[in-house]
Amino acid sequence: MIVSVKDLNFSYPKRPQLFDGLHWYIPEGSVVGLLGKNGTGKSTLLHLLSGLLFPKSGTITLASHIPRERKPSFLAEVFFLADDIAYPGNMSIGAYEKIMGAFYPEFDSSQFDQILADFGLEKKVKLKELSLGERKKVFLSFGLSTNCRFLLFDEPTNGLDIPSKSIFRKVVAGNLTDEQTLIISTHLVADVENLIDRVAILNNGKIQLDADVLELSDRWVFGTSSNLPDEALHTEKVGTGYQFIRSRKHQEPQTPVSLELLFNAVLHNSINENSILQTQNSEVL
Amino acid sequence: MNANTISSRRVFNLFRFEFSKNRKLYLMGIPGTFLISAMLFLVIFYSNKYASSWGAQNYAVLYYAGLFFLTLFGIGYSFIELRDKRSAQLYLILPGSAMEKYLIQFLTRIVLFPILFTLLFVLGVEVSKSIFQISSVTIYGKSPTLVVDDLDVFNMLSLFYLWKLPILYYMFIGIGGVIVSIMFTGGIVFGKWNVLLMPLSFLGFTLLLFLTSIVLSWIVIGIPEDSSELFISQIRFQQPEIFTDTPLIVFVVTVLMWLAIPQFFLVAYFKLKEYEV
Numbered sequence: 326m327i328v329s330v331k332d333l334n335f336s337y338p339k340r341p342q343l344f345d346g347l348h349w350y351i352p353e354g355s356v357v358g359l360l361g362k363n364g365t366g367k368s369t370l371l372h373l374l375s376g377l378l379f380p381k382s383g384t385i386t387l388a389s390h391i392p393r394e395r396k397p398s399f400l401a402e403v404f405f406l407a408d409d410i411a412y413p414g415n416m417s418i419g420a421y422e423k424i425m426g427a428f429y430p431e432f433d434s435s436q437f438d439q440i441l442a443d444f445g446l447e448k449k450v451k452l453k454e455l456s457l458g459e460r461k462k463v464f465l466s467f468g469l470s471t472n473c474r475f476l477l478f479d480e481p482t483n484g485l486d487i488p489s490k491s492i493f494r495k496v497v498a499g500n501l502t503d504e505q506t507l508i509i510s511t512h513l514v515a516d517v518e519n520l521i522d523r524v525a526i527l528n529n530g531k532i533q534l535d536a537d538v539l540e541l542s543d544r545w546v547f548g549t550s551s552n553l554p555d556e557a558l559h560t561e562k563v564g565t566g567y568q569f570i571r572s573r574k575h576q577e578p579q580t581p582v583s584l585e586l587l588f589n590a591v592l593h594n595s596i597n598e599n600s601i602l603q604t605q606n607s608e609v610l
Numbered sequence: 611m612n613a614n615t616i617s618s619r620r621v622f623n624l625f626r627f628e629f630s631k632n633r634k635l636y637l638m639g640i641p642g643t644f645l646i647s648a649m650l651f652l653v654i655f656y657s658n659k660y661a662s663s664w665g666a667q668n669y670a671v672l673y674y675a676g677l678f679f680l681t682l683f684g685i686g687y688s689f690i691e692l693r694d695k696r697s698a699q700l701y702l703i704l705p706g707s708a709m710e711k712y713l714i715q716f717l718t719r720i721v722l723f724p725i726l727f728t729l730l731f732v733l734g735v736e737v738s739k740s741i742f743q744i745s746s747v748t749i750y751g752k753s754p755t756l757v758v759d760d761l762d763v764f765n766m767l768s769l770f771y772l773w774k775l776p777i778l779y780y781m782f783i784g785i786g787g788v789i790v791s792i793m794f795t796g797g798i799v800f801g802k803w804n805v806l807l808m809p810l811s812f813l814g815f816t817l818l819l820f821l822t823s824i825v826l827s828w829i830v831i832g833i834p835e836d837s838s839e840l841f842i843s844q845i846r847f848q849q850p851e852i853f854t855d856t857p858l859i860v861f862v863v864t865v866l867m868w869l870a871i872p873q874f875f876l877v878a879y880f881k882l883k884e885y886e887v
Binding site for chain 2: 372375376377378379395396397400401403405407409410411412413415416420424425427428429
């Protein structure tokens, strides 16, 4: 596993324990959606992974790096896009690229130009003249162009308009290599649907569910029905019908994973990682 | 070379980041310091135009007063990126070791700022002196009597005037060094309140030392009957002397101050290394 979090404990001073024995493992080349309610510690977890915060106990490793050491060899391989990032307002996008790009050995200027063009931005504009969403696009473009091995995006679609969210998905999907691991923390679940290949749901200080999206659609059916379905793992009333998750039957067509439904199911303890195992076991039997 | 030792490329990148991010500070600070220096001396020369002379020692007083302000408002603004959460995040994850980031702060605040200040101060003195001398001949009907001594930069920087009393010389350097190092460290400890809180802490500590000597005097010698002498220490700190004109206590305090200087710089490094945001 390229990212390994073992028995992580963390709390802010004079605050209740945020993570209590958290375990999390991510395979190389994954695009992970880290989902959770507000205040569950998604951003804190990204801060811990990037070395901005230190664990109280437990270990975190990204490849062979220990983030808290903040060694340059690690920092050159990780790009953390904070939700509310500081920026040198007087710099133009071009100047920002020149100054900041020099820090990242794999930074690709032509890739940066291309992504900026995809977002419809010009390099001569000063950062302070941009709107929040436009600045977000600049930093997203920059982050992807660093070609860092680890990309940590905290609420990357915050501030983006609807067309930009679609471009964001296209740009991210088109600019990642198999060696790169991307973790996207968000509460805007729909924004990362069709982008992520792995989902992790953080709740009550632990990763409540961590699964491959393909595996989920292989095991479970996410659907809607006018009647309350039998054998459903989780149901939600929507309008006059129901949304449900249930085990997928043999040779039944796969359905796209509804992240929102899955998220709610996990939060309501309707399903967890064991549910996947149980589904697997029942199929084997 | 190991990727995690000091790399010249990363140090260069960090320097470039420092100058780009704080461009305003440098662009306004450099001409501003020169103008203030030149204007100050012009005002001094013109207001003393009928005095007999302006001695070379006076430059040193103003130079070290200027350095003191530079320490408060220049060196005291070390680690400016760590003052708010957002810029601290950006700064801490910039690919560079804590040592490299520390080095940039040290080289700019402790080395570059005083060098720039000295150059601008000398330039300010020379320009204002020239303006005063030229305008004195051409403008005034009655010639001014003020003779402005030349600025001897070596004497000013080497504190030549204190050489006659070596312990005073070393003590002055020690106090200066401690003030510089605590203001530098205060940038990472007190953040934006450093300019206020670190001098207050220093004054508080000095007051504590003073009161300790008074209370010790009351305990050892006794409380003076004359209330006007209540806060005058009766303990003779002048004795014993370790060298001629060098009281032991002054010598010890001076040595301790010199030893404290690198300690404060070390504290700043470890604070940076362990900084969380």
